[in-house]
Amino acid sequence: MLSLLSACSLLLAISTLTFTSRLYALYRNYLTARPLNIPLIIRLESWQDPFWMLCGPPIRSLLSRLGLSDLTTTDYTSIGWPQHDRFASHAALGPAFAIITPFKTNIVIADVAAARAMFRGWRAWVKSEELYAMFNAYGRNVNSANGDDWQRHRKITAAALKEGNSRLVWGATRKQVDGVVRKWVGKHGEEITLRELRGDAETVAMHVLMSAGFGQEYVFETGVQLVEAGHRVSFGEAMRTCVGAMAVMLVPVTFAVAQLPSWVVPNGLKRLQVAVEEVQAFLRSAVEAEREALRKGVQPRDNLISTLVRANEEEKKGVHGKGLALTDDELYGNLFMFTLAGHETTSSSLSYAVPLLAVYPEVQRWIRAEVDAVAAEVGLEDYTEAYPRLVRTLALMYETQRFFSAIPMHPKYTGSQSQILKLNGSNKVIPHETFVSINYNAIHFDPALWGSDVNDFRPSRWIKGNGALGQERFGTPDGAEFLGWSFGPRACPGKRFSQVEFTAAIARLLSECEIRPARMEGESVEQARDRLRVKTFDVEHFISLQVTDPDGAGIVCVSRSDT
Structure with missing residues (x-):
């Protein structure tokens, strides 16, 4: 009994100390932010707190069931709160407000001029080393580096993303979507749920990355099941497992356990451990194989690993390039980062755009008219001829990303020094070690930027002028009004890759299929569309x-020859 009391006393003391220290940190951050003279929101937890990121949602759900929390109010402690809030908080509080927590002060802005200044001032407004450490699982990369180090990464990786790679992406995507069409049409009107659609979109994205990135070819129907000699799983399967683990922040944990003997690793993590080890082995052998091909004078291929390794080897030879080349770990880190970012951006965009074609049949007809016109004029097989003409198809991707931004906010960081930022018409001194997050969702739904129809899904807003089908002009905002691939010098280097893949996928799909909402028994088409x-x-x-309920609705895919 005495031991139990002692244990309870110790637990109470630790809890009290933790709570007190959090209160002190909260008060300290409040005092620091008060001179900014912007609205302040006080919260005990933060989405930047690792504990709260994992445990916050179930805790909040439990509190709601107990009547102690209202899930209908904006939860500023979750990373995705801007997705549902859109512009509401900024409409009420202004272009800038601060969320004060015990972790870090987070100033949230929807001021386009301030955002533009921060994107261009990338040396002052850095990426937090602590926050971006999770992306360094295989080595530092162009996403996590800062300052001169980022310039070094950018120089090498930019050389790897050439038009030849875009042609590979175009061809690989068309092959994969051929498999999607066979599967979906072959279901003969059977529902394809949003869950199944997301899975198929992820398969397409991963296979395209394996082809255009690493020269590994996989058939859509059989997936990444082919295991190469000397390996326990295929490269594609190992990469997909690691990408999925990164999505739930397990890669850092997995790297820690990967160093342990297998007999002490929990069964639930053994599959991840194998995947981590296999990806490391694949990347190492692929880089060495490309170096050997270079030594033998073999002509380079257009895939990502070939161009990246060769660009890095050329940098090693240059008189002015000494010290700028990437280390092997940095090569691995960038290859994995491109896979992670490319997979998530394209698969997410496709998984929302396709059902929206069923929700908005007028949009589907509008895009299909362009696809048919381009197919009749130049065909859809050749990237160089077809891609520049498919502006309506690309507009669908932009409008989809405006509604479903892959990144809700972009957290910039002042680092060790305070920074000056113009907000609400006056210069503000932003304290050191403070986050200033650019609210992508709010900017994308600001009626002052997008008009009174800001909440309408209307891809035609991206088309300028009245050109003939296949000859229309695509128009984007002049500044930081749209942030689908970020903005400024540190904008996503894989932007073209994802755009080409999405456009090829939608064009191929609509050239063969009509997308309709799946109907429940007794349900009209309009009711199915609304659901x-x-x-x-x-x-x-x-x-x-x-999607919160991926089994609650779906689509059917009908061959155009049957319509």
């Missing part, structure tokens, strides 16, 4: 954006 719309827009953001 699909509600389910598609009901999303939650836990690391990545996900």
Whole structure:
């Protein structure tokens, strides 16, 4: 009994100390932020707190069931709160407000001029080393580096993303979507749920990355099941497992346990351990194989690993390039980062765009008219001829990303020094070690930027002028009004990759199929369409954006030859 009391006393003391220290940190951050003279929101937890990121949602759900929390109010402690809030908080509080927590002060802005200044001032407004450490699982990369180190990464990786790679992406995507068409049409009107659709989109994205990134070819139907000699799982399967683990922040944990003997690793983590080890082995052998091909004078291929390794080897030879080349770990880190970012961006965009084609049949007809016109004029097989003409198809991707941003906010960081930022018409001194997060969702739904129809899904807003089908002009905002691939010097280097893949996928799909809402028994087409719309827009953001009820609605795919 005495031991139990002692244990309870110790637990109470630790809990009290933890709570007191959090209160002190909260008060300290409040005092620091008060001179900014912007609205302050006080919260005991933060989405930047690792404990709260994992445990916050179930804790809040439990509190709601007990009547101690209201899930209908904005939860500023979750990473995805801007997705549902859109512009509401900024409409009420202004272009900038601060969320004060015990962890870090987070100033949230929807001021385009301030955002533009921060994107361009990338040396002052850095990426938090602590926050971005999870992306360094295989080595530092262009996403996590800062300052001169980032410039070094950018120089090498930019050289790897050439037009030849875009042609590979175009061809690989068309092959994969051929498999999608065979599967979906072959279901003969059977429902394809939003869950199944997301899975198929992820398979397409991963296979395209394996082809255009690493020269590994996989058939859509059989997936990444082929195990190469000397390996326990295929490269594609290992990469997919690691990418999925990254989505729930397990890669850092997995790297820790990967160093342990297998007999002490929990069964639930053994599959991840194998995947981590296999990806490391694959990347190492692929880089060495490309170096050997270079030594033998073999002509380079257009895939990502070939161009990246060769660009890095050339940098080693240059007189002015000494010290700028990437280390092997940095090569691995960048290859994995491109896979992670490319997979999530494209698969997410496709998984929302396709059901929206069923929700908005007028949009589907509008895009298909362009696809048919381009197919009749130049065909859809050749990237160089077809891609520049498919502006309506690309507009669908932009409008989808405006509604379903892969990143709700972009957290910039002042680092060790305070920074000056113009907010609300006056210069503010932002304290050191403070986050300033650019609210992508709010900017994308600011009626002052997008007009009174800001909440309408209307891809035609991206088309300028009245050109003939296949000859229309695509128009994007001049500044930081749209942030689908970020903005400025540190914008996503894989932007073209994802755009080409999405455009090729939608064009191929619509050239063969008509997408309709799946109907329940006794349900009209309009009722099915409304249900699909509600389910598609009901999303939650836990690391990545996900449909809340992926089995609650779906689509059917009908061959155009049968319509």
